Amino acid sequence: MEVSIHRPAELDEALRRAWHQAMDESPDYANPFLAPQFAAGIGRHRDGAHVAVLHSEEDGEPVGFLPYERASFGVGRAIGLGLSDCQALVHRPGVTWDTRRLLRACSLATFEFDHLVEEQKPFARYVTGTFASPVIDVKVGEGDYADWLRGAYPGLARTTLKKERRIVRDLGELRFVFDERDPAALRTLMRWKSAQYRRTGRMDRFSRPWIVDLVDHLARVRDEHFTGVLSVLYAGDRPIAAHFGPRSRTVLAAWFTAYDPGLRYYSPGLVMHLRMTEAAGREGIRLIDMGRGDKEYKDWLKTRELRVAEGFATRPHPVAAAHRMWRRPVRGLRNTVLAHPRLREPADRLLKTVGSLRTSGRTGRD
Missing domain, CATH: 3.40.630.30 (Gcn5-related N-acetyltransferase (GNAT))
Known part of the structure; x- marks a missing residue:
């Protein structure tokens, strides 16, 4: 499969139309965080924002879109990581890909994600954990x-x-x-x-x-x-x-x-x-996606849960190994705290204490 790389703002009308078509053809990709408009918004402020377009080998038509951000040394991440509550390679039904070849085409040694939709089977071997993402069926x-x-x-x-x-x-x-x-x-x-x-x-x-x-x-x-x-x-x-x-x-x-x-x-x-x-x-x-995370009001309002994944897709490269060794323990510690109330509640109290001190300090300076 051929891959072309674009800046989000450089996508022409034909490519945006094909992207929207892929979103419309599967409920897995109907989330607005997967739209080209969100990628373009991130691209206005993040120099490393790109979109990999997958083209059919038969006729060259665009059939898949992966928005991502590339930093130094080929370190990549899902576009808007830390802000986006839904991440995926948006594609037409039946399309698949070789993840390592895709990373090479994007000049990436590693690709980090934390809200990857469950359907993304080619990324499955790189998943380090899956998490509930509550939704409301309206x-x-x-x-x-x-x-x-x-x-x-x-x-x-x-x-x-x-x-x-x-x-x-x-x-x-x-x-x-x-x-x-x-x-x-x-x-x-x-x-x-x-x-x-x-x-x-x-x-x-x-x-x-x-x-x-x-x-x-x-x-x-x-x-x-x-x-x-x-x-x-x-x-x-x-x-x-x-x-x-x-x-x-x-x-x-x-x-x-x-x-x-x-x-x-x-x-x-x-x-x-x-x-x-x-x-x-x-x-x-028809659906309100409340995003990953434990909140009391989400438990009250949700009708069911989706599953989202986090992990690091990599190809053989020294940068990939170093990045994974640095980032995975941080994510693992955070997830351990969030998953256990006996750890989460004291951590939450500590954060609120820090917040109270920070707020009172700010008020004193003002």
């Missing part, structure tokens, strides 16, 4: 929101509706906008999320200007196959919770969610997720 309901909520989430309905009435009583009428276009609302979400990262001791993604610029860019993309969707829950005119994530024709990726921390006792984040799920069904979305 039910299209009839009637109003309360009727839908009672039918879709009977266990949550009573508690959630009670909290919504409390919000209305204390803060004002609830209003939900599925696709908000106000840039100020997006800035509010980023500010909330940055504060959440700091409180919990996590790396603040929005302290990195290129990630802010990427989200700003994706929020403006309006395409049949990819749209940046900002959803906001208001109490009166006051935003109290918000979410931003990309959508394809049928899949919405849950990406950045945050809420006004002063209102946490009203559970505005959960209310917003439920409102968003109900609205998504009316917008033609």
Whole structure:
């Protein structure tokens, strides 16, 4: 199979159309993180962003697309690693490939991934672990929101509706906008999320200007196959919770969610997720991918789980061995902590303590 290498922004209309066709032909590849628009967005900010296009030996037609990032010495990774919640070589049905030959064509010694879709059999021998990725199969309901909520989430309905009435009583009428276009609302979400990262001791993604610029860019993309969707829950005119994530024709990726921390006792984040799920069904979305990771609200909302894989595809090369020896223990330690509550809970408390100290220090300097 022939392979050609392109910058994401250099893909012509014919190649983008073939990529979208491959996405449309398999539900495994309907996720917006696998779209050429996401790769192009990353490519605006990451010099090493490339796309390997696989061509049929029979007629030269493009039949597969692997977006990736290449660093020094042939170290490669899935495009947007650390941001993307879905990774794959998007291909037409029946297409297969030799992974080592593909890496050679891409000038890669190694290719790291952490959210690889389960279908990717040629990468199977390089997988070091698989993990649950909860999803919501969106039910299209009839009637109003309360009727839908009672039918879709009977266990949550009573508690959630009670909290919504409390919000209305204390803060004002609830209003939900599925696709908000106000840039100020997006800035509010980023500010909330940055504060959440700091409180919990996590790396603040929005302290990195290129990630802010990427989200700003994706929020403006309006395409049949990819749209940046900002959803906001208001109490009166006051935003109290918000979410931003990309959508394809049928899949919405849950990406950045945050809420006004002063209102946490009203559970505005959960209310917003439920409102968003109900609205998504009316917008033609059939699946919400919540991404890998253990969160209580994901357990409440999920209807099932997909499996995603992490690992390192390699070919014989000294850089590949060195990179794997460096990265695998780090990933292994993190996964061990996350998989065991007795380790995860103390680690989480430690991070929150660090976050509290960091936040109080920042406040003192301000």
